[in-house]
Amino acid sequence: MNGRTPPNPSEANSTANRLAVERIVAAKPVLVGCERASGALGLGEGELGHAGPPFSDYDEIPPAVLNALTGAALHERWADTREKARSMIERGEIRLRSNHDLGTVSPMAGVVRPSQTVMRIEDRNADGVTHATLAEAGRLVLRFGFYDDNVATGLDYLDRVVGPSIEKALPAGGLEVLPCVANGVALGDDVHQRNVGGMFDFVRQLPGLDNMVRAWLLDNPQHFLNYAMASAKLALDRARDIPGSSIVTAISRNGSVCGVRLAGTGSQWFTAPATTPDGEFFAPHTRSDAHADLGDSAIMEAYGLGGAIAHCAPELARRMHQDWSSASEAGVRMRALFETSHPAIAPALAGGKGIGLGLDAYKVVTADEPVRIHTGIAHRNGATGWIGIGVARAPVACFESAIKALDTP
Incomplete structure (x- = not known):
């Protein structure tokens, strides 16, 4: 001991x-649509969400999170250089908020921007609501602290195409997430680092999904994790x-x-x-x-x-x-x-x-x-x-x- x-x-x-x-x-988590993070989470201009407990001061922010915050500030056009963006974070001009307190969860650095699209998940057996972020594809992505023009293009694709396409393809009444999780686990997913089965079942529930988006999702099964995370938070928050x-x-x-x-x-x-x-x-x-x-x-x-x-x-x-x-x-x-x-x-x-x-x-x-x-x-x-x-x-x-x-x- x-x-x-x-x-x-x-x-x-x-x-x-x-x-x-x-x-x-x-809890009965149901995916019902998409919204902007500003309205859904109350995330204002000059505010960014991040994963984990709050930081007590700037010096506690580790490299991957700091770089992701910097990239997010650039993407929101609050600064035009990395140096200016980082300086805004260092001086507290950009307010940092813990995702859990905002009503969302997001992987790795977990940085959430006001302008981004988030997916709304409601509890059909209670009044609870959480929001899932949309996970990028690839290894050089914002959630791991990387930001360049390719990452910016990928973030825009999520916001403009992936989220709205999923919303459009949702069945009447929304899509229950936990059955997809259960089917994924039955196929060998741990629903953290392996989400192959869950993503397959998720896509199967959306027959009207745009074919390009369907192919993108199946090529990036880890994207399913974010819906599972938000659903888990919705259930656990009930306690x-x-x-x-x-x-x-x-x-x-x-x-x-x-x-x-x-x-x-x-x-x-x-x-x-x-x-x-x-x-x-x-x-x-x-x-x-x-x-x-x-x-x-x-x-x-x-x-x-x-x-x-x-x-x-x-x-x-x-x-x-x-x-x-x-x-x-x-x-x-x-x-x-x-x-x-x-x-x-x-x-x-x-x-x-x-x-x-x-x-x-x-x-x-x-x-x-x-x-x-x-x-x-x-x-x-x-x-x-x-x-x-x-x-x-x-x-x-x-x-x-x-x-x-x-x-x-």
Whole structure:
């Protein structure tokens, strides 16, 4: 236990956790259309969203995030040179806001601009709404800190073509996202670093989709992750503000720290230094080139997918050069950290226990088991782009701090 004293949850905690899980299960995320981020998220002129907990000052912003923020400012035409854009960020002339507080989640640097298109996802069983960003294609993209004319063209394509085309092709009443997630998992997706099955099922639900956009989506299956992320946030946010509940409602990283939120502690973040991922690196890169872990995408692990179902994604383990027996054992250990099983996502490889739902911070601390995160890897210089996929960890210290706050009268 590394000197840690195992926590002792109360009966009230167990009752609160059952309520939290009931609320998460009851969510029904439906993709209904697209909007501009300015109106959808209340993101004003001179404001940018970013992944992870807020930064306390400029010096905390790591290279990949800083470069992505700079590129976003250029794309919004708030500055005409990188130097001016970076100076505006440094002087606080551009206000930075955490995506989770805006009502969205986005991978890696996760930078969100007021003018960009976001996809609206509603909870048909409640009043909740979240918004998914539109993921770019390729390795040299804004979310990994890269910006040039090609990236600008790609961002415009998402805003003008991809988002509106999906909206136009949606069935009456919208598209339910969780069935696509479940079908993807049944086909071997972890719904974090592998989204082949989910994207195939997503496109299959849109028979009227423009053929060029259909081909683009199928060529870029990782794009599906963003819809799954927003849906997971929508479900987990239903459990917020349940007194005494130790169920995790968010895990996110900003490239400097990893933070978690609990149902019983509302919007407060509990942080520890972000870890450095390891896995498959695209030649010629190695782990020495890796940026510290970043992105809102660990919402998938909080929901019970991603690294929490390593034992259900053998093809991903192979791609990440992970020994299958070790990856499978890690997935089984992750399953033990959850309150119950998911009633709607049940891949055969999960066995009788199914996959987990309701990540319990008490269980994480008691097991002294960092939460496994399947993640993309950015270059540590913040300018080289996407250099690999692998495994990072949400440190136990985050959950330990959260439990202490939960237990404090």
